[in-house]
Amino acid sequence: MVKIAWHPLYAHPLPEGHRFPMVKYELIPEQLLHEGVITAANLFSPEALDEEIVLLTHQQAYWQQLKELSLPVREQRRIGFPLTGQLVERELRIAKGTVQGALFAQQVGIAFNVAGGTHHAGSNWGEGFCLLNDQAIAANYLLKTGLAKRILIIDLDVHQGNGTAEIFYDKPEVFTFSMHGDKNFPFRKETSDLDIALEDGTANEVFLEKLKAILPVLLAHQPDFVFYLSGVDVLETDKLGKLALTKAGCRERDRIVLQFCKDNRLPVQVSMGGGYSPAIKDIVDAHCSTFKIGLDIFE
Template sequence: MWRIRRPQCPGILRYAHVVQSQQGHPIVYHPDFKISPLKLGHRFPMPKDHLVYVRLKELGYANATFTPRCPDSETLSLVHSRSYVDSFIAGTISAEKMRRIGLPWSEELLKRTLIGVGSAVLAARLALQYGVAAMCNGGTHHAHADHGSGWCIFNDLAVAARAAQRDAGVKKVLFVDLDVHQGDGTAAIFWNDPSVFTLSVHCDAQSFPAPLHKSSEDVALPAGTSDREYMQVLEEVVPRVLEQFQPELVLYNAGVDVHKDDALGKMSLTDEGILRRDKFVFSACANACVPVACAIGGGYQEDHTRIVERHVLLHRAAREALPALSQVALFRKAQRNSTN
């Protein structure tokens, strides 16, 4: 049976709690998440990002809120082609490419997209500083280097990975993508890159994306996978990949479209199963002495209230894991200082 234990970092000290752990886990949110450029009733539930933060405030979880900035073109171009970045920002992107994305271009969509990527970049930076950080948005893993797809325009966590490598000297990044759909864009972007490992655990009965792109490791589970069956897979795969790859940062896409009541997912996890999943990912990262930044990922249902409650489970798990992961961050910082 897994549990969070004191991180097994060589020579780790018994660090005192940081002040941040008393306030709660770092949350990334921007008021522009209130912007919803889509027509009411659109299947892409963009309003949920703001509603997640509202719910976190109601629960008293939002005491350590950080506000992101929009990334510049150079940062976006660490992952995406400059022509694609420039055309989307200028609004000159082709109608064909916007149809592939599945959203209409607008100034509001541009603003929402840029701050969403900035949220991921900040979350990665905060995770390195505090051990864990959770976004109120994100998980746009269907965006490729030169085009968007499946309501994803720029690949937020991919940009965050490259920014962390550029700005914080992070050498190896692990993607743990547990959305019900394969992270095809992320897999394609980092294919044959030894500094990045992409792990995607998804449902093999999904018709999207098509075709799939080979991740560093793909685990395709059948429709109807239960809590118990899902956890059996995670408990084998995630610790093994952490041990073998030894990343310095984990980027976690915590999609709740694995839920049994999700409108687009075809798996059978319950609320309890999703919470157990999220707690396990954090415990595995703490035990491997790796900080983790997370996006809320997919979740689709007409009743946004239900989706929001499922996304809040990630924040609940992050809040509980903060004491252990804060030790990870302090050890990693001491380790960096000793080598400088």
């Protein structure tokens, strides 16, 4: 059975004045349950991640500041909101959900996290609403435990996965691929193993052609596991994205990636990433499509 990480704390509201569309984390599982796409048995509720696993990816000094809520104000501004204990616990549960999801994916082919995709968190910094890098943590866990030897991270959020790129810059076991808006956040990019920067206004045809052309090339890395960041901030309706994919284009993007994983017998863990369309329905519909396509391909 395909497993999906979700916890009520995912939708915990940010401090006043720092709210963004976190309600999607409640609505996505509700919509999937309402439509009969999943049952309650598909959902699992992650506990907080153990510190020793955090430290496989993040530096001790940075983690200590998060744990003790002593991160300098300047660094909290970089993250985008004031640090609280509940926010740290939220990130620990998201990361544990991705770690557990990776283990589930090795059993049945695919697993999802309703949240996650916190790819702006580097080894010693948080940024862009990201404190801990869930997919980087899970990748390092698989490598440390010998459950994977070569990992591919496919990041198709509209923003470059700068934290992920920094974490794995000199780690040949992990190949990082990011296709993102060139003139979008973060304005200081890191260097992934492969970066494809897109012009503002890039629409379905160009995006999908580039994606289809590059995926077969990535097999040269000989991965035995894939992490996929499926942000829906690529949509033309997104207020932060600057790209122009339609919902149909976004669905085809997910189909291409997940069929690629299935065809090449690569287990894949999927984290949702960003989505900032003004209408919450557009965000939820696009994210729910990712789940539906994955379930259709792998079940």
